[in-house]
Amino acid sequence: xxxxxxxxxxxxxxxxxxxxxxxxxxxxxxxxxxxxxxxxxxxxxxxxxxxxxxxxxxxxxxxxxxxxxxxxxxxxxxxxxxxxxxxxxxxxxxxxxxxxxxxxxxxxxxxxxxxxxxxxxxxxxxxxxxxxxxxxxxxxxxxxxxxxxxxxxxxxxxxxxxxxxxxxxxxxxxxxxxxxxxxxxxxxxxxxxxxxxxxxxxxxxxxxxxxxxxxxxxxxxxxxxxxxxxxxxxxxxxxxxxxxxxxxxxxxxxxxxxxxxxxxxxxxxxxxxxxxxxxxxxxxxxxxxxxxxxxxxxxxxxxxxxxxxxxxxxxxxxxxxxxxxxxxxxxxxxxxxxxxxxxxxxxxxxxxxxxxxxxxxxxxxxxxxxxxxxxxxxxxxxxxxxxxxxxxxxxxxxxxxxxxxxxxxxxxxxxxxxxxxxxxxxxxxxxxxxxxxxxxxxxxxxxxxxxxxxxxxxxxxxxxxxxxxxxxxxxxxxxxxxxxxxxxxxxxxxxxxxxxxxxxxxxxxxxxxxxxxxxxxxxxxxxxxxxxxxxxxxxxxxxxxxxxxxxxxxxxxxxxxxxxxxxxxxxxxxxxxxxxxxxxxxxxxxxxxxxxxxxxxxxxxxxxxxxxxxxxxxxxxxxxxxxxxxxxxxxxxxxxxxxxxxxxxxxxxxxxxxxxxxxxxxxxxxxxxxxxxxxxxxxxxxxxxxxxxxxxxxxxxxxxxxxxxxxxxxxxxxxxxxxx
Numbered sequence: 109x110x111x112x113x114x115x116x117x118x119x120x121x122x123x124x125x126x127x128x129x130x131x132x133x134x135x136x137x138x139x140x141x142x143x144x145x146x147x148x149x150x151x152x153x154x155x156x157x158x159x160x161x162x163x164x165x166x167x168x169x170x171x172x173x174x175x176x177x178x179x180x181x182x183x184x185x186x187x188x189x190x191x192x193x194x195x196x197x198x199x200x201x202x203x204x205x206x207x208x209x210x211x212x213x214x215x216x217x218x219x220x221x222x223x224x225x226x227x228x229x230x231x232x233x234x235x236x237x238x239x240x241x242x243x244x245x246x247x248x249x250x251x252x253x254x255x256x257x258x259x260x261x262x263x264x265x266x267x268x269x270x271x272x273x274x275x276x277x278x279x280x281x282x283x284x285x286x287x288x289x290x291x292x293x294x295x296x297x298x299x300x301x302x303x304x305x306x307x308x309x310x311x312x313x314x315x316x317x318x319x320x321x322x323x324x325x326x327x328x329x330x331x332x333x334x335x336x337x338x339x340x341x342x343x344x345x346x347x348x349x350x351x352x353x354x355x356x357x358x359x360x361x362x363x364x365x366x367x368x369x370x371x372x373x374x375x376x377x378x379x380x381x382x383x384x385x386x387x388x389x390x391x392x393x394x395x396x397x398x399x400x401x402x403x404x405x406x407x408x409x410x411x412x413x414x415x416x417x418x419x420x421x422x423x424x425x426x427x428x429x430x431x432x433x434x435x436x437x438x439x440x441x442x443x444x445x446x447x448x449x450x451x452x453x454x455x456x457x458x459x460x461x462x463x464x465x466x467x468x469x470x471x472x473x474x475x476x477x478x479x480x481x482x483x484x485x486x487x488x489x490x491x492x493x494x495x496x497x498x499x500x501x502x503x504x505x506x507x508x509x510x511x512x513x514x515x516x517x518x519x520x521x522x523x524x525x526x527x528x529x530x531x532x533x534x535x536x537x538x539x540x541x542x543x544x545x546x547x548x549x550x551x552x553x554x555x556x557x558x559x560x561x562x563x564x565x566x567x568x569x570x571x572x573x574x575x576x577x578x579x580x581x582x583x584x585x586x587x588x589x590x591x592x593x594x595x596x597x598x599x600x601x602x603x604x605x606x607x608x609x610x611x612x613x614x615x616x617x618x619x620x621x622x623x624x625x626x627x628x629x630x631x632x633x634x635x636x637x638x639x640x641x642x643x644x645x646x647x648x649x650x651x652x653x654x655x656x657x658x659x660x661x662x663x664x665x666x667x668x669x670x671x672x673x674x675x676x677x678x679x680x681x682x683x684x685x686x687x688x689x690x691x692x693x694x695x696x697x698x699x700x701x702x703x704x705x706x707x708x709x710x711x712x713x714x715x716x717x718x719x720x721x722x723x724x725x726x727x728x729x730x731x732x733x734x735x736x737x738x739x740x741x742x743x744x745x746x747x748x749x750x751x752x753x754x755x756x757x758x759x760x761x762x763x764x765x766x767x768x769x770x771x772x773x774x775x776x777x778x779x780x781x782x783x784x785x786x787x788x789x790x791x792x793x794x795x796x797x798x799x800x801x802x803x804x805x806x807x808x809x810x811x812x813x814x815x816x817x818x819x820x821x822x823x824x825x826x827x828x829x830x831x832x
C-alpha cells in the first residue's frame with residue numbers, strides 16, 4: 109500500500125510503514141495533501157482531516173522531541189557538578205577534609221548507633237581525590253544533561269538522590285567496616301536510568317537521541333561495573349545499590365510532557381520523598397534496634413567427636429556482634445569487638461580455671477585490673493542479674509573520660525562466662541537496646557569436652573574409663589549430683605581403683621556440702637588406699653568442709669608416716685604448714701624435741717601414726733596446742749627483750765632449727781618488715797601477727813627490728829628493747 113503526499117510543490121510516495129514513522133515523528137504537517145485511495149478516493153485531502161493521520165500523530169511526543177532537540181540549559185546538572193567541585197576544592201584544606209570525612213561520609217556505626225542519618229545523602233556530594241571527582245563529574249555531566257532534557261529537572265533530582273540513597277543503604281550493610289563517599293551511587297543510577305529509558309521508550313527518541321540511551325549506553329554500564337569489581341578499593345555495593353534504584357525508578361517516571369496521568373510524576377516524586385524520609389527517620393530513631401548482628405569471629409572451640417556418619421558440631425559459646433565492629437579491647441583490657449566510633453566495646457569470653465571459682469572473686473580481680481589502668485574508675489555495687497539464662501552478678505564502673513563499663517559474670521564449676529559492655533556516657537540510653545539484643549543472643553552451652561564425654565559414655569556404657577571421664581567433666585561444670593552418682597556407681601564395682609577415689613574426693617573438695625559431709629567416704633578412702641595421694645585429697649576435702657583441725661591432724665600423721673613425700677610437701681606448703689625435717693632423724697623435729705624447751709622427748713610425740721579421722725582430730729588438737737604454746741612463748745620473749753624469740757619464730761616458720769641460721773634470720777626480718785607495713789605473713793599464726801604488729805607500731809624508732817636483725821643490744825635500750 110502506497111501513500112502519496114504533497115508538501116508544497118513536492119510530492120512523494122511512501123509505504124505504509126514510512127507513512128506511520130513520518131507521522132509519529134511529526135514530519136507530516138496537518139496541511140499536507142494526502143492521497144490514499146481507500147480513504148480519499150481519486151483526490152487529495154488535507155492530512156489533518158484524516159482519521160488515519162490523527163490516530164498516529166501524538167502532539168505531546170512531538171513537542172517532547174522538539175524540546176529534547178532544542179537542548180534547554182542543563183541547570184540542575186550544572187548545579188550538581190558545581191556544588192561537588194566546590195566541596196572538593198574546600199576539602200583541599202586538611203582541617204576541612206577531616207571534618208567532611210568524619211561527619212559526612214557514609215558509615216554504618218555512626219549512622220545506626222548515633223542516628224547521623226544525613227550521611228546517606230551527603231556522601232553523594234563529597235569527594236576528596238581528584239581522579240575520583242573527575243571521573244564521576246564527567247559521567248554526571250553527560251548522563252545528567254541527557255536525562256534532564258529527556259525527563260525534566262524534577263525527575264533528574266529524584267533519580268539522582270534516590271540512587272545516592274539506594275547506594276548508601278547497600279554500602280552501609282554490604283561494607284559496614286569502611287567509610288564510603290562520592291557520587292558513584294548516583295552516577296550509576298543515572299547511567300542505569302539512561303539504559304532502561306532507551307529500552308522502554310525507543311519510539312520517543314529521535315535518531316540522534318538513540319545514541320545517548322538504551323543499547324548505546326549498556327556497554328558503558330557493564331564496563332564501569334566490571335572495573336569496580338576489579339578494584340579492591342571500590343565500593344561496589346554503592347554502585348549496585350545506585351544502579352538498581354535508578355533502573356527501577358525510571359520505569360515509574362515519565363517525561364514531563366508525556367505523563368501517563370495528570371501530575372503522575374509529582375505523585376511518584378512525593379512517594380519517593382516520603383519513602384526516603386521514612387528510611388532516614390527510621391535509621392535516626394531505631395538504628396540500635398535494626399543494627400544487624402553477625403556471628404562473632406571468636407566463637408568457642410568446635411569439637412568433632414568420632415563415630416559413624418558425619419560428626420556433630422558442638423559450639424560451646426555462641427554470641428553475636430554488631431555488623432562492622434572490629435576486634436579490640438575495652439578500657440579494662442577485655443578482648444572483644446569495638447565500634448569504629450566512640451568508646452564502645454562488646455566482649456564475651458569463657459574461661460576455665462584451676463578449680464571452682466566464685467563470681468565475687470572474679471569481680472574483685474576484674475575491678476583490680478580496671479583500677480590499675482584507670483585509677484579514676486568509680487565502681488558500683490555488685491548486683492545480681494541473669495546472663496545466658498543463668499544467675500550471675502553485675503557491676504557498673506564509670507570513668508571521668510565519659511564512658512561506662514558494665515561487667516556481667518556467671519560461673520558453673522571451673523568455668524566462667526564474662527560479658528563486658530562499654531559505652532560512651534552520652535549514648536547509654538540510645539544504645540541500651542543494642543546491648544539488650546546482644547545479651548539475648550549469648551548462648552552458653554555445656555563445654556565441648558563434656559559433650560564429647562557424654563557421647564563416648566553413651567557409646568561405651570560399660571567402660572570404666574569412659575564413665576570416669578564423664579564424671580570428671582560433670583565435676584568440672586559443677587553438676588555435683590550427676591558426678592557423685594557416677595562416681596558412686598563406679599566405686600561400687602571397682603573399689604580397688606585408686607583413680608576413682610581420687611576423682612570422687614576431688615569432687616567433695618571442690619563442692620563441699622556442710623549439711624552432709626562425706627565422713628564415711630573419707631574413712632573408706634583412708635582405709636582402702638592409705639597412700640599420700642589419697643590422704644592429700646582427704647585433707648583438702650576436710651579443709652573445704654570447715655574441718656581444719658582434723659585436716660591439720662591428718663596432715664601431721666601423714667607427714668610422720670611419709671616424711672619428705674613430695675605430694676604431701678606440696679599440700680602442706682599450700683596450707684602454710686612447715687615441711688622442715690630433723691637432719692639427724694629425718695623426721696619432723698618436734699616429734700623428737702620439745703619445741704618450747706628444745707630438749708629431747710622421752711617418748712614419741714602423739715603416739716604412732718594412724719590414718720583415721722578420730723586420730724586426726726586428736727593429733728590436730730595437740731598440734732594446735734603446740735602452736736599456741738609457741739605463740740605465747742614468742743610474745744613473752746618479745747616483751748622481755750629476750751633474743752631467744754628469734755629461735756621461737758624460726759621453729760614456727762620451719763618446724764626445725766634452720767641449717768643456715770643467719771640467712772633464716774634475714775628472711776625473718778623481711779617478714780617482720782611486711783608486718784610493719786600492714787601486710788600479712790602466711791606462715792605466722794594470726795594471733796602472733798597481731799601481737800608483733802602492735803609491738804612494732806609502739807616502737808616508731810625501729811629499735812625492736814634492729815635488735816632482731818642484729819641479734820645484739822639496742823643502741824640506748826628501751827621499753828621494747830632493753831639492753832643486756
